[in-house]
Amino acid sequence: MYGVDETGRITFVNRTLCELLGADRAEALVGRDHHHALGHRPPIGEVAAGNLERGDLDECALCASVGRAAPADGYMSLGSVDQEPLPIEFISRPVTATGIYRGTVITVHDLRERRARDAEHRRAQTERNRLLSVVEASVNLVVVGRSDGQVQWMNASGRNLLGIAADENVGAYSIEDMFSPEELARIQEEDMPALVRDGRWRGERTLLSRAGESIPVEVASQLHHDEDFPQGYYVTEIMRDLRPQLEQERSLRLSENRLSTAETVARLGSWEWNPETGSVKWSRGLYRLYGMEPGSGEESLDTWLMTLHPDDQERVTEICARVAEGEGALDLVCRSSRADGTPMVVHSRGEVVDEPGTPRVVIGSLLDITEHHAALAAVQRSQERARRILESAGEAYVQFSAEGLVTEWNVQAERTFGWTRAEAMGQPLASLVMRPAERESLERLLGLPHGSDEAGNPAEHFEQPMLHRSGHEFPAEVTAWTTDDGAKRVFSCTIRDISERHAAERVKDEFVSVVGHELRTPLTSIHGALGLLRAGLLGELNPRGKQMVDIAAHNTDRLVRLINDILDIERLNSGKVALELQACDVAALAGRSLEVMRSMADAAGVRLTLDARPAVHWVDPDRIEQTMTNLLSNAVKFSPAGAEVRLVVRSDAGGLTIQVRDQGRGIPVSDLERIFDRFQQVDGSDAREKGGTGLGLAICRTIAEQHGGRIWAESSPGGGACLTMTLPAACAEGLEASIEAPGGPKIVVCSEDASVRARIVEMLLPHGYEPIEVTTSSVLLDASLQHRPSLILLEQRTPTVANWEAIAGLRDHSETRNLPVVFLSFEGDSIRAESDVLTCVGEPLETGGLLAAIGEAIGKRDTGPQLLLVEDDAGLAAVLTEGFRQLGIEVHHSPTARQALALCAHIVPDLVVLDLQLPDQDGFAVVAQLRRDARLESVPLAVYSARDLSEDDRKRLRLGKTGFFTKGRVNPEEFERHVVDLLGHLTQNAKVKTHG
16 A cells, blocks of 8 residues: 555555555555556556557556546556566555645555466366367266266266257256166165265166167266265266177177178188297188187197198198298198098198288188198199190180190191191191191280180181191181180180082082072973963963873972072071061061962862961061961861861060961870971871971971070861961060051051951951051041052941041142042941042952952053063073063063173063073173163062072162072962062953953
8 A cells, every 4th residue: 555645756655555566665565656656557468459549558547547637547568667567456545634635545456466367267267168079079978966966067978878859958968868767776785885885886777768769878976076066966877879889899800700601601711820939820710721620729820730741740840930930931732630630631831921010920810721632633633634635626626825825736736737846836826727827816816805605605616617737728618716824814725627528518509509490490480380270371271181280390390499498497597598587577477478378279179268467577588478478278188178277466464476377187195296307297108198207397497486486286186287486576576667658659547446456467468558547527638648658448338528628728739639548448348449430349258359349449550560571591581571462461582691681771671580590691790780870770670590699689789679589499379479560450350350
């Protein structure tokens, strides 16, 4: 404490202030200005913080209160500039006497101790907050509990574990809510007494969450004495969720069990060996491998060595001694025995593990290779046998490396190529067996895949020209494959000289060519001539003459079928006939097949019916039509008069199905499969009574298999037979848009009755027309503009306004004004056809009448169509010419290519019939010349040849609308019908007049 007068000079100073300021006596301060004498300064940190200017030291708050004679209090610092500031709290009170201000008494309090206490408090609070944040962030449950069992505080992890919401008051939560009654009773009886006694407790408990889930926890409890709590203490507990640890332990046990099981299955065990102590630790799998219970044996190196075969013990002991000295790893194969004495061969491997701070050990595995060892010995014996077999084999065997160097060369290879084994070994294979131009074929071998294909067949099979040491080249058949010897690929091949086979095939091909041309053409001519005689088109024969002609025609048919079947089966099975796949409407093929067989069926008194809807598939049309014709022929031959043979075509998601059902005598169960073999018939007398070669069904099966399908027979004796062919669905996917149009005149068939449309379509398809189905007359104009038809067939039971309005719309449009329309009225099985140009009535409903109506409506010609026949065989040309003339077709015959081209300079035929084998040029040259003439490049063409054509041949021969027909396979009568289809409506009038 000190006092100042009204001028601010010190009047007195007590001892305590002197001690605070470090002054020796009070007299040193009395009389001096208290601001400078005591060193008034702003509070510590104010100047440094920039809150006061340096000039403010002369105008401090204490001095101001003295100057105003007013009371004041506040904080400041005392001390000179060279002294440590003394923080103080001051209180100034003015002193007056008789109302006159006499001075001021100032009390000073030292703040250093208080500030030290405040700093300590702040540090404690900071530490408490840090500890609280750590506890709050802990993954463990931390809880503070009172002696009455209520919860004082709980961290966030505890809330989450127990399912307590963040905004929920934990003070309402008690120990009874955290444990089941049974667990709570145990805690009261066992845990709490120990905690009270020792002040600490550790153990495990089972919490109970609000959801009723039992949670195993590890608990650390501590008792704290505090008078502020009931009964003077509280308890803190830290609880760790044991579920992850228990799950990890469970997974570890499961992994150990799985490892043990895997070791047992793999006949494998693991071990750990300490070379210093000689101790060995065995896995459970190793114990089981030796037929022992885990832990039942003495685990030492010497014990294991005693299980080895006596002849191997010394060698293995030396290897283990070297490994113990640090000389390499352990890798050995030896003979051992199980606990029951059963011998086995084992392969043991080990690596040294030398980590700082741990003993040096060797860790490894032991594998039972008894079976592998036995198999290896068997393989070695097999290889030795194989080597002997290869040496005695009749084929050359060559083995070579990935670099193309010979690694094996048997005795037959020496004979085949003329090089000895010693000369060939290590040499480039290509330089020994191939000409330089052919050596790229070696790259084909080097690109072979590993091993064999899925069926176990060699990876590659092909023919390749090979070279003998003498320089002559020979054709060779090569079968090549690769194997893997564990380190590298090995290439192997067998090579057979097939010069003799090629020679035999050339002879056979020449024979087939002779048969194909020299027999088919004259037989076709004979067949056609006999057909004209039988039909009476060349004059009536007496009964005996007619009988002789029938016999000759019948036997000609048999001979033609035999030749065709023999050639077909040979070519199909040899793989020389590739399928010429295209998008086809199989229903249309079925209609044509039915028409081909109709004359045979009529002669036998058998009724043919077709049950088919348009079914577009990717097939070879000629082969599928051949199959259906063979099946129909077979069914007709074995059906009694008056019976029905039904051809069914079905298409669905499963694929295409073709069935032929008859009502004949049936097929015995034992023969259902045999009938598809060559030259097989149910009864040997059938060949004489029914005719046939016994090859038809064998051909059908080959065609089905080439399409990826199958064919089979079903029957019961006396109940008829059903032969079914199926083709996979893959053959039909996405083909609707790619099918080629039939190419004939388009006819719109309009009817609301689906059955009527189906009947009309069935009549039109076999005759080259392209029917377009329309369900209502309201869309006739749109359909006509889109498809550009030659005719509209409009079915109506009674005239309707809608139909006449549709016709009026056609007549009003410039592009459809002259489009012929034929009205069809059905009355039972009768059809009435009317148009602007005709009135035609056919009774009952039949194809001829409808075709006649269509021909009349499309338009007449003043003369018949003109046909150019290019055929060098005079007999066949005469037969075909006579047949065409009977149909009202004018025929121009040219026996050579030169004459045909010269004739085309003066006329434009409606159709060209072309044979390919001509005296001066082949048919390919004729077509090439016709294509160069703008008048002739679109003329329809019918290729009628004894030659079987490939797809490339057909592409070269296409002119306008083109058909391909094989002599012998298609007889003259059938060929005439195909020609009529190619000519389209031009022959409709001629056919009606000739055959009507």
